[in-house]
Amino acid sequence: MMEEKKKLMIIDDDVDFVKDLSRLLRTKGYQVVSVTNSKEALQAIYKEDPDLILLDIMMPGIDGWNICTKVREFSSVPIIMITAKDTVDDKVRGLEIGADDYVTKPFEFEELALRIRNWLARAEKQPYIKKETVCKIGNLKVDLAKGEVLKKGVRLKLSRRERTLLFYLIRNRGITIPHEQILSVVWGEEWKDDKQVLKSYINRVRRKIEDDPSHPRYIISERGIGYRFENVPPEPD
Incomplete structure (x- = not known):
């Protein structure tokens, strides 16, 4: 029986970036869904139930900080922040509100792929408990x-x-x-x-x-x- 592909969700308003990253992630065997309108992010997360979320911070409408905080109210799905904001304070803030990892742009794709693989492996060993606050x-x-x-x-x-x-x-x-x-x-x-x-x-x-x-x-x-x-x-x- 063929193993079901892990589903990744990219939330980022940069359409070209999303397109390129989605293509690369699919070469690694992942199913990829994307959201470029941050106002639709929470609804998409409920609907798609992804195994891992790649989340940008600076977006019009609802920023990544708010999305991460709201997601943590109902799910402990692994969240990796992907952003150009690279100060220590930004990283600390992201982790404090519930992000699991933080990658700054520009980044090496293979490094991101390794982090994704590691977080998915941990989730397999210890399933994430929804609504755990x-x-x-x-x-x-x-x-x-x-x-x-x-x-x-x-x-x-x-x-x-x-x-x-x-x-x-x-x-x-x-x-x-x-x-x-x-x-x-x-x-x-x-x-x-x-x-x-x-x-x-x-x-x-x-x-x-x-x-x-x-x-x-x-x-x-x-x-x-x-x-x-x-x-x-x-x-x-």
Whole structure:
């Protein structure tokens, strides 16, 4: 029986860019649907139910920020932002509102294809749960929409970068994410080799969420590979 093609959706008002990218993605064996009018994006997502979304930010009508925020109200489908906005603040904002990855234009197609393949593979291993905005993990209660983390009912004070890092790990819990990928997504491509920065922030987050940071049960290190957020069963309130 032939395997069903994965469906990708491109949301971008640049018609020529959409046409070229669609053609290239089809050569990789994907089914591709596109939306060039951002006002039709949410309706198209409901109708097409894509396996992954490639989303531009700067569009007339409804911008990518708003589309991403609204999608996260009903779905955890992987979203990769594709945009010319390449500041760290833009990347952090995208991740904080629920995007899974961030690629700046211009980009190498093969790199994008690899990221798409990796996100689809993760979704296969851990199916995305629709409408997940609040999750309970161990003695933590995490509100992804509000950006809040409670530990035993007490709200934790997290810096913007700490929160972005933690939410990125939580959205991919149960999966070991390579150091380079975490750094590239949370800090930017130019930081992808700075493992010491990542280690420092991991330690900061551990001190806030772990009962015993020296023996963590949430953020687990895989030596030489990366970090994994364990899907610890929720504790009774």
